Amino acid sequence: MRQRILLGLILACATTVPIARAQVKPPEAEAREAAEKREESRMKAVQERVQERLRRERAVAIARNESDQAYEQLLKVQSELRTQTGRADVSPEGLQKAASRLDEEMESLMLDEVGSKARVDALAKTIAEQTNRAKDIAKQDDAAAQLMAVVDVREKQLARVQQLYKSGAAPLAEVQQAEASLAEAKATAAERRRALVAASAGDGVAVWNHELLNLSIAEKERQARMAYIAERLKRLSESMPKLEQLQNLREAVKAARIAVLRAQERLEEYHESAAPGTERQEGNGVGAAPRPPSPAKESQ
Numbered sequence: 001m002r003q004r005i006l007l008g009l010i011l012a013c014a015t016t017v018p019i020a021r022a023q024v025k026p027p028e029a030e031a032r033e034a035a036e037k038r039e040e041s042r043m044k045a046v047q048e049r050v051q052e053r054l055r056r057e058r059a060v061a062i063a064r065n066e067s068d069q070a071y072e073q074l075l076k077v078q079s080e081l082r083t084q085t086g087r088a089d090v091s092p093e094g095l096q097k098a099a100s101r102l103d104e105e106m107e108s109l110m111l112d113e114v115g116s117k118a119r120v121d122a123l124a125k126t127i128a129e130q131t132n133r134a135k136d137i138a139k140q141d142d143a144a145a146q147l148m149a150v151v152d153v154r155e156k157q158l159a160r161v162q163q164l165y166k167s168g169a170a171p172l173a174e175v176q177q178a179e180a181s182l183a184e185a186k187a188t189a190a191e192r193r194r195a196l197v198a199a200s201a202g203d204g205v206a207v208w209n210h211e212l213l214n215l216s217i218a219e220k221e222r223q224a225r226m227a228y229i230a231e232r233l234k235r236l237s238e239s240m241p242k243l244e245q246l247q248n249l250r251e252a253v254k255a256a257r258i259a260v261l262r263a264q265e266r267l268e269e270y271h272e273s274a275a276p277g278t279e280r281q282e283g284n285g286v287g288a289a290p291r292p293p294s295p296a297k298e299s300q
Contacts, residue, residue, distance in 0.1 A: 067256035147189035
């Protein structure tokens with residue numbers, strides 16, 4: 001019995017030893033497998049870094065494109081505003097200051113207009129009163145009355161000569177002479193009346209008439225300025241919707257430029273953190289793209 005047990009143990013040991021020996025790998029194979037795993041891990045890391053670099057470069061390109069589009073739209077709206085308002089400075093601040101200044105000028109002109117009209121009415125009323133008073137005085141002047149009587153006589157003479165001329169009893173020269181005499185008498189009488197009115201009214205009427213003339217000229221100038229300012233204010237008022245759009249675009253351009261700078265900073269961080277060996281592998285295996293300019297250079 002013991003001999004059978006020993007024999008079984010001997011046979012079991014004889015069969016398991018060759019199997020164990022067959023499972024043990026040579027050292028060269030183990031070293032080769034370890035090197036392959038390290039190379040696989042390294043290549044995987046290289047591919048991940050290449051993908052990360054490409055992702056950050058695409059982010060920079062997208063941010064730049066969005067910034068360019070926003071800036072082009074800003075320039076377009078600015079050009080439309082310059083055409084609509086007739087101003088070179090179309091910033092929201094500049095247009096608001098222009099509108100405020102035009103409002104103040106319009107209010108000042110309207111106040112001047114009210115004061116000028118009141119003065120014109122007062123002067124016209126005073127001149128009319130002085131003129132009527134002088135006419136009343138002139139009617140009582142004996143010399144003026146005599147001159148008007150001469151005018152009446154000359155008118156009657158002219159009417160009689162015209163009747164004779166129509167019947168053929170008087171030549172045309174007599175008619176013309178009578179007409180000239182009547183015109184001279186009327187001129188003399190009118191001159192006398194003017195002299196009496198001027199003497200009665202004094203120099204004030206002449207001064208007031210001159211002032212009325214100046215006020216009339218100033219009113220035409222003021223109305224032209226008011227019409228111009230009203231047109232400018234209308235154009236500024238119509239540009240208000242675009243002004244709000246312009247403000248939004250300015251903020252969009254600012255945000256887009258900040259996005260570009262941040263994307264470039266992330267790309268710079270990638271290049272600074274990349275190991276030299278990894279960079280060489282990327283360049284040899286994939287073909288590394290040229291490094292973009294720094295944000296400082298681009299902003300210049």
